[in-house]
Amino acid sequence: MKPSTSPTPLPHDAEIANFADRLDAAIARKQSCLVVGLDPIEERLPPEIRGASLAAGRGPRGWTARAATAVGLFLERVIDAIAPFAVAVKPNAGFFERFGAVGWECLRRVCEIAHDRELLVILDAKRGDIGSTADAYCEALLGDTPDTVGPLTDALTLNPYLGRDSIEPYLARVRDAGKGLFVLVRTSNPSAREIQELDVGGEPLFVHVARRVAAWSAGLDGTSGLGPVGAVVGATAPGQAVRVRSELPRAMFLVPGYGAQGAGADELRPFFLPGGRGAVVNASRSVLYAFEGGGRDWLAAVADAARRARDDLEAVRRTC
Amino acid sequence: MKPSTSPTPLPHDAEIANFADRLDAAIARKQSCLVVGLDPIEERLPPEIRGASLAAGRGPRGWTARAATAVGLFLERVIDAIAPFAVAVKPNAGFFERFGAVGWECLRRVCEIAHDRELLVILDAKRGDIGSTADAYCEALLGDTPDTVGPLTDALTLNPYLGRDSIEPYLARVRDAGKGLFVLVRTSNPSAREIQELDVGGEPLFVHVARRVAAWSAGLDGTSGLGPVGAVVGATAPGQAVRVRSELPRAMFLVPGYGAQGAGADELRPFFLPGGRGAVVNASRSVLYAFEGGGRDWLAAVADAARRARDDLEAVRRTC
Numbered sequence: 001m002k003p004s005t006s007p008t009p010l011p012h013d014a015e016i017a018n019f020a021d022r023l024d025a026a027i028a029r030k031q032s033c034l035v036v037g038l039d040p041i042e043e044r045l046p047p048e049i050r051g052a053s054l055a056a057g058r059g060p061r062g063w064t065a066r067a068a069t070a071v072g073l074f075l076e077r078v079i080d081a082i083a084p085f086a087v088a089v090k091p092n093a094g095f096f097e098r099f100g101a102v103g104w105e106c107l108r109r110v111c112e113i114a115h116d117r118e119l120l121v122i123l124d125a126k127r128g129d130i131g132s133t134a135d136a137y138c139e140a141l142l143g144d145t146p147d148t149v150g151p152l153t154d155a156l157t158l159n160p161y162l163g164r165d166s167i168e169p170y171l172a173r174v175r176d177a178g179k180g181l182f183v184l185v186r187t188s189n190p191s192a193r194e195i196q197e198l199d200v201g202g203e204p205l206f207v208h209v210a211r212r213v214a215a216w217s218a219g220l221d222g223t224s225g226l227g228p229v230g231a232v233v234g235a236t237a238p239g240q241a242v243r244v245r246s247e248l249p250r251a252m253f254l255v256p257g258y259g260a261q262g263a264g265a266d267e268l269r270p271f272f273l274p275g276g277r278g279a280v281v282n283a284s285r286s287v288l289y290a291f292e293g294g295g296r297d298w299l300a301a302v303a304d305a306a307r308r309a310r311d312d313l314e315a316v317r318r319t320c
Numbered sequence: 321m322k323p324s325t326s327p328t329p330l331p332h333d334a335e336i337a338n339f340a341d342r343l344d345a346a347i348a349r350k351q352s353c354l355v356v357g358l359d360p361i362e363e364r365l366p367p368e369i370r371g372a373s374l375a376a377g378r379g380p381r382g383w384t385a386r387a388a389t390a391v392g393l394f395l396e397r398v399i400d401a402i403a404p405f406a407v408a409v410k411p412n413a414g415f416f417e418r419f420g421a422v423g424w425e426c427l428r429r430v431c432e433i434a435h436d437r438e439l440l441v442i443l444d445a446k447r448g449d450i451g452s453t454a455d456a457y458c459e460a461l462l463g464d465t466p467d468t469v470g471p472l473t474d475a476l477t478l479n480p481y482l483g484r485d486s487i488e489p490y491l492a493r494v495r496d497a498g499k500g501l502f503v504l505v506r507t508s509n510p511s512a513r514e515i516q517e518l519d520v521g522g523e524p525l526f527v528h529v530a531r532r533v534a535a536w537s538a539g540l541d542g543t544s545g546l547g548p549v550g551a552v553v554g555a556t557a558p559g560q561a562v563r564v565r566s567e568l569p570r571a572m573f574l575v576p577g578y579g580a581q582g583a584g585a586d587e588l589r590p591f592f593l594p595g596g597r598g599a600v601v602n603a604s605r606s607v608l609y610a611f612e613g614g615g616r617d618w619l620a621a622v623a624d625a626a627r628r629a630r631d632d633l634e635a636v637r638r639t640c
Contacts (some may be wrong), residue, residue, distance in 0.1 A: 002483075005430070016509045033547055039452065039453065040454075041452070043447030058465060059464075059465070059466070060466070061466045062467075062468075062575055063465065063466070063467060063468070064465060064467045065467075074496070092447060092453055093451045094454075094456035094457040094460060095453070095456045095458065097424075097456065097460035097461070098424070098456050098460040099468070100424055100460075100461075100467050100468035100469070101422065101423075101425035101428065101466075103421075103424075104417075104420055104421040104423075105420070105421035108421065110421060125444070126447070126448055126449050126479075128446055128481075128504075129414060130444050131466050132359065132361070133412055133414045133415070134358065134410075134412035134416050134625045136359075136415045137417065139418045140414060140419075140420075140423075141417070143418070144379075145378060145383065145384060145418070146381045146383070146384070146386075146420075147383075147384045148384060148419070148420075148422050149420070153360065159448050159479050159481055160481065160515060161480065161481045161507075161516065162450075162507050162511065162512060162515070162516075163509070163511030163512055163516070164511040164514070165509040165511040165514050166510075166511075167528030179428070183345035184481060186483070187450070187482050189450040189482060189485040189486075190485060191450075191482065191483030191484040191485040192483055193483070194484055194532060195481055195482070195528070195529065195532065198520045198525065199521060200519060200520055200525070205518065205525065212514060212515065227410075233325075
C-alpha cells in the first residue's frame with residue numbers, strides 16, 4: 001500500500017492508508033512536525049472577535065452559544081493562518097465541552113475546517129474507559145456517524161490506567177479506517193512523576209506502560225515502518241523520552257510542552273528517530289495567543305508564531 | 321453544618337453541604353445505596369420507544385437527533401421508574417457523546433430530570449487532564465454555566481494517571497459548591513490488574529494511588545466524618561477493596577461491577593464501613609435492560625429490577 005498524502009481518507013475508500021504512514025508522509029510533504037493545539041479561551045480572543053456580548057463575562061443564559069460562535073470564528077481564521085506551517089491541529093475537547101451541546105457542534109465544525117485545509121486532526125480528549133463504554137467513545141470520536149466529529153478526526157489521545165481493555169476497542173478503527181491513537185505515557189506536567197515515575201521493579205511505571213503500548217499495538221505498523229498507536233511524551237522530560245523510545249522504537253510520539261510550557265526545540269532531539277521521523281510537537285498557547293501584548297494585526301502574529309515554531313523545530317528535526 | 325437532604329443545593333446557597341454529607345444523608349433517607357448507571361444503547365430500547373425511524377440502523381444524516389430523542393424519552397421513563405429505589409444515577413458520558421452535540425443536550429436534559437426527581441447525579445466521564453484543560457473540564461462538568469450539565473451534576477469520575485495536577489483544579493468546586501469526585505483506583509474490568517496491580521515497592525500500584533487520593537483530599541471531610549473525594553473500586557475485586565479502604569478509611573466508594581459484570585451482593589461486604597456507610601453500588605445494564613427477553617410491561621420490569629437490586633444490597637448493607 002502506497003502511503004497516501006490525502007490527510008483523511010473516508011472510511012470506505014478502497015485503500016485506506018495507515019495513520020502512521022499518513023502522518024509520516026504529511027510531515028515530509030509539509031516539511032513540518034508542528035501541531036497547533038486548539039485550546040480556545042473566550043477571554044483571550046481578539047476584541048474584534050470576542051465582541052461586546054461576551055465582554056460581560058461568563059454566566060447568563062445564551063452565553064454558551066455566543067461564546068462558541070466567537071470561538072468558531074476565531075479558530076476558522078487561526079486554522080487558515082497556520083495551515084501552511086503545521087502538519088496537524090490538536091483540538092482539546094475540554095475547551096469545547098465547556099460550552100455544552102453548542103460547544104460540541106463548534107468542535108465538529110472546527111475539525112471540518114481543519115480537514116478541509118488538509119490538516120490532520122488529533123483530537124485531544126484523553127478518554128479512558130472499557131468495554132461498551134470504550135466502544136461508545138470510539139464511535140463518538142473516531143467513528144463514521146454523520147453529524148459527529150468521528151469522520152473528521154485522524155487520531156485520538158487515550159489514558160492507559162485501565163489496561164488493554166481501554167485501548168483494544170479502538171484498534172479496529174486503527175486497522176480498518178486509518179485512525180491513530182496516542183496513549184499517555186509520560187506527560188509534561190509537574191506532577192506527572194507522582195504516579196508515572198513510581199518504581200516498578202527498578203524501572204519507572206511509564207516504562208512499563210510504554211511496554212504495554214508496544215504489546216497492545218503489535219502488528220499494526222504501516223509501510224513506512226512506523227506504528228499508528230503512538231505515545232504522548234512530554235517535551236519537559238527529554239531523559240524519559242529516551243526510555244520510552246527504547247520500548248517503542250517505531251511509534252509516533254506526540255510531544256506536548258514545547259513553547260508556553262517551557263521546553264525549547266534543542267531539548268527535543270531525543271524524541272525523533274534518525275532522519276527526524278517519528279514525532280510531532282505541539283504548541284498551543286504560544287501560537288494561538290501570539291498577538292497578546294501586541295500592537296500588530298492579530299492574525300499576522302498567529303501566522304508568524306506558527307512559522308517561527310515550524311522553523312525552530314525544523315532546524316532540530318533536519319539534523320536528527 | 322447540618323447535613324442537608326436537598327440533593328443539589330445551588331452553588332450560591334448560603335449553606336452548601338459537603339457532597340459526602342449529602343450522599344450519606346440520602347442513603348440513610350432512601351434506605352438505598354443503589355446507583356443506576358445510564359448507558360443508553362439505542363438498539364436495546366423497547367420497540368415502542370425506538371420507533372420505526374431507528375430500525376434502519378445507525379448511519380444516515382439526522383440519525384443522531386432521532387437516536388438522542390429516543391434515548392431521552394427512554395431515560396425519562398426509566399428515571400421515574402427507578403427513583404424510589406435508587407439514591408443516584410450515573411450517566412455515562414460516552415453513550416451520549418456518540419450522538420454529537422444533540423447527545424450532549426440529551427445528557428443535560430437527563431441530568432435535569434434526575435435532579436428534579438431528587439436523585440444525585442454522578443457523571444461518569446473519567447476525565448483526566450491538567451492545568452487549564454482540567455479547569456475547562458471542571459467548568460464543563462461540575463461548573464455553574466447555564467445550558468451545560470455542570471449545575472445539574474453532583475459528582476464526577478476522574479482518572480489519576482497524571483497525578484495531583486489532574487485532581488487539584490476540581491477541589492475548589494468540592495470545597496465551595498458541594499461537589500464530589502470519584503477517582504479511579506481499582507477498576508472492575510479484566511485488564512485492570514495490567515497497570516493497577518504492578519508491584520511498587522511490595523504493594524500494588526492501586527494502593528499507592530489510593531494513598532495519593534488521601535493526600536490530595538486531606539481536610540475536606542464533611543460533618544458526617546466522610547470525605548467527598550471518593551474512589552472507584554470494582555465489585556469484582558473485594559480483596560483489593562480491603563487494601564483501598566485501609567488507605568481511604570473515610571472516603572466514599574463508588575462500586576461498579578455488581579450485576580451484569582458478575583459480582584453478587586455478598587461479595588460487597590468489604591466495601592462498606594461499619595453501619596453500612598461509605599459506599600454506593602452501581603448497576604447499569606441489569607436494571608436498564610431488565611425487560612429484555614421479556615413478556616411483561618418493560619417499565620415494570622425496570623422498576624422491579626431496581627427494587628430487587630436495592631433489596632439485595634440492603635440485606636448486605638444493613639448487616640455491615
